[in-house]
Amino acid sequence: MQLRKLCREDWQWIQLWFQDEYLNAELGPLDEEWLNHVLNEVGGVQLVVECGDRPVGLIGCVWGNGTDLPHAITDIAVAPDLRRTGLGQRIVAEVMNWEGHPLARNWVAYVAQDNDRACRFFIHIGWKYCGIEDEMHCYQLAIPVRS
Template structure:
């Protein structure tokens, strides 16, 4: 099946139970399975009841094109964290991930003292290139742990 290109306008909606089965089906794709943790029942319960962030279902027209999670800034961290980002496998390599990232950072206007953070596994070179291509920079504490790299994005 050839996927139609998505419109440049994305719609971010709170992830709902109705989105789960379609999103879960994306895990049949090896790249998604390797890059993201599985989304079993505990994950769904967490995102449906989350108070410290939000999980978005991202639509291009009527098509679910992506899913992205955000942890909001808090007293102990003045930044929003992208907890996960996934693109519909039918739309890989079409710029959808970059559109989602740009749309998300524009959707949540952060004050001057706030910024965005994402943590990427050291062996996930594809995600590292993705964030770097989109203007994210490695944080001063490059390695957060042995297996993670911190990326930051500050609006100028």
């Protein structure tokens, strides 16, 4: 699996992915405004996850400050035909180990209250449920400090 920053050329296949009813309902609809925002983001990144030359996932992150503000996963999408294969868990692990982000002690993920699938996902991969923040479910994972 390789991670790279999203580029404008990715927009074509992303639009095809979001024709999927579940993906569109959970994370969409996406539009040019979203694309321009993620292409110009300076406080985080939207990453494409590839296996070989095939995009298999998208994941967005906003960087914390390394001390009291955690990094946040803003969205995660798996290719519709690869759902329920364990790929989402591998994508999250890859992002957390990616050398392109600043160091962090904590990660959080915010999930819309009606996105039961994402709630089950974060619990399944071992993230702690922290309640509702800003009308969204909050999940957190602390990273052990290495000496």
